[in-house]
Amino acid sequence: MGAPYHQFCPVSKAMELLDERWTMLVVRELVMGSERFNDLRRGLPRMSPTLLSRRLQQLERAGIVERTADGGDVRYRLTEAGEELRPVVEAVGAWGTRWIGELGDVDLDPKLLVWDMHRSVDVAAIPEGRTVVQLQFPDAPRGQRDWWLVITADETDVCDVDPGFDVNVSISSSLHTLTSVWRGDLEWGAAVKSGSLQVDGPAPLRRAVPEWFTLSVFAGVPRPAIR
Incomplete structure (x- = not known):
């Protein structure tokens, strides 16, 4: 979790979890259908494996992600709470497409x-x-x-x-x-x-x-x- 804002506003409480670096991009990859750790890494090529593992653990503790293992096949999927972030990811992506400047x-x-x-x-x-x-x-x-x-x-x-x-x-x-x-x-x-x-x-x-x-x-x- 990020540093607390100490505000009762639900936006501030949500952002204590979601505004840590890479967190919403991990959610984006899960929304896009990536389930295995290596697939998540390929969608986030500049994120270190250690940090990805840490963010997944944080999201799992927060009830956003569910981890399942069938032998050596480990998968990460959004929970019901995580799925409710899908329209948030889509809205942020649409806003960024419309209003953020050209790529460098x-x-x-x-x-x-x-x-x-x-x-x-x-x-x-x-x-x-x-x-x-x-x-x-x-x-x-x-x-x-x-x-x-x-x-x-x-x-x-x-x-x-x-x-x-x-x-x-x-x-x-x-x-x-x-x-x-x-x-x-x-x-x-x-x-x-x-x-x-x-x-x-x-x-x-x-x-x-x-x-x-x-x-x-x-x-x-x-x-x-x-x-």
Whole structure:
């Protein structure tokens, strides 16, 4: 728990728990469907494992998270109280989309972007069999420039090492451009037309690839009119 505000206001009492660094982002990942510790880590790549473990313990003690274990399979799920935070997370995300300024380079993270994309694949739109999408970010830090999504009807795997399968579609983009497309700040077609995003592969797949991903849950949030 954070430092007490010593106010009877329920907002202050809630924030004693929720305004500690990373806490609401852990809740965000649980809302997004992550249940295993390693999946939570991949959605929070800059959070240390030690701090993640501590925050999960705090949320469990507060009745926000339930931990279950079936042998070595440990999962974390939101309780009824935790589920009531879902609209809070959604409202904060929508507000941030509308009113927080443009992204800086320090806000960009290829690990989080690819992880977000992997859990927003529209399997119904993917060709049958195995589809491999290679993502290339020439401007990303060394060791984080090449990624692969291996998509089947059953699952989507994220690889940061070449999985050895034939690539169906290759996407090359600056990290800022693809993040902007993912967030709904920039249209896919406009990015391709400008040359800031290149797609290589058979023509039918190049045309279809934007439909393979449902984009960020906040991509459709209306932006304020520019004055």
